[in-house]
Amino acid sequence: MSVSFRTARRDDVPAILAMLDDDPISAAREQVEGIDLMAAFDTIDADPRNELIVAEEDGQVIGTFQLTFIPGLSRRGAERAQVEAVRVAVPYRNRGIGRRMMEWAIDRARERGCGLVQLTTDKARHNAHRFYASLGFTPTHEGFKLRL
Amino acid sequence: MSVSFRTARRDDVPAILAMLDDDPISAAREQVEGIDLMAAFDTIDADPRNELIVAEEDGQVIGTFQLTFIPGLSRRGAERAQVEAVRVAVPYRNRGIGRRMMEWAIDRARERGCGLVQLTTDKARHNAHRFYASLGFTPTHEGFKLRL
Numbered sequence: 001m002s003v004s005f006r007t008a009r010r011d012d013v014p015a016i017l018a019m020l021d022d023d024p025i026s027a028a029r030e031q032v033e034g035i036d037l038m039a040a041f042d043t044i045d046a047d048p049r050n051e052l053i054v055a056e057e058d059g060q061v062i063g064t065f066q067l068t069f070i071p072g073l074s075r076r077g078a079e080r081a082q083v084e085a086v087r088v089a090v091p092y093r094n095r096g097i098g099r100r101m102m103e104w105a106i107d108r109a110r111e112r113g114c115g116l117v118q119l120t121t122d123k124a125r126h127n128a129h130r131f132y133a134s135l136g137f138t139p140t141h142e143g144f145k146l147r148l
Numbered sequence: 149m150s151v152s153f154r155t156a157r158r159d160d161v162p163a164i165l166a167m168l169d170d171d172p173i174s175a176a177r178e179q180v181e182g183i184d185l186m187a188a189f190d191t192i193d194a195d196p197r198n199e200l201i202v203a204e205e206d207g208q209v210i211g212t213f214q215l216t217f218i219p220g221l222s223r224r225g226a227e228r229a230q231v232e233a234v235r236v237a238v239p240y241r242n243r244g245i246g247r248r249m250m251e252w253a254i255d256r257a258r259e260r261g262c263g264l265v266q267l268t269t270d271k272a273r274h275n276a277h278r279f280y281a282s283l284g285f286t287p288t289h290e291g292f293k294l295r296l
Binding site for chain 2: 013016017020021036037039040041043044047049050052066068070071072073074076077080082084085106109110114115116117118119120121122123129132133135136137138139140141142143144145146147148
């Protein structure tokens with residue numbers, strides 16, 4: 001397995017959307033709305049504190065995640081790196097690709113000088129909890145969400 | 149009580165740092181390192197997706213929080229608003245100021261068109277959990293952190 005990582009390009013957006021929503025009906029709906037989502041992609045791409053990353057194997061996009069570097073006054077002014085939208089394409093799961101992705105994300109955060117990496121994961125995803133714990137993360141916080 | 153809200157200025161940084169760390173020794177240490185933290189302040193201030201807010205009463209800074217607007221491809225490309233570094237100055241606690249702050253934050257996120265407001269809070273802060281639940285937040289996620 002030779003997985004490589006790079007910043008996403010516009011032509012990766014359909015593959016990323018398919019991973020973000022495995023449900024084929026929702027995935028199709030998102031693609032119909034492609035123009036707005038290209039604007040969202042361009043916003044991420046232009047923001048120096050956001051990086052949308054894809055994992056690639058043999059020229060195929062097989063995973064994705066987004067890093068946001070949040071500046072702050074705590075921790076002596078070090079940024080915190082937040083990980084969102086972590087997905088591995090269904091046929092490539094259970095092969096250690098998620099681990100490679102998160103190790104890459106942690107290295108990227110360290111290289112940038114971040115003091116902390118953080119993420120939230122649904123309480124029902126027990127496998128994900130074990131996975132993040134095995135990478136050294138600790139579940140110290142409650143993650144609250146409010147839909148608008 | 150007439151609390152008002154505004155974007156923080158450079159001269160608010162000492163008051164914000166004092167609230168971020170109630171422990172007087174750590175607070176003093178942060179102020180010694182004021183130059184680096186002014187650079188961190190300037191970074192937040194210049195970033196169009198970060199807003200450091202202060203709550204004011206009678207010209208006195210009595211509370212603070214930071215909003216980060218995270219762009220993404222999920223939820224039809226709507227930003228998510230993240231709340232960090234929520235503090236009310238010790239003498240002003242238990243007067244409903246935190247509630248006013250979070251209501252203001254939710255309104256700000258809605259006005260900007262965000263699809264979601266999210267935050268994490270330490271698992272030991274049971275009062276905070278009840279507080280956020282009373283504002284409509286649901287604790288659906290585990291919050292994982294990894295210090296670098």
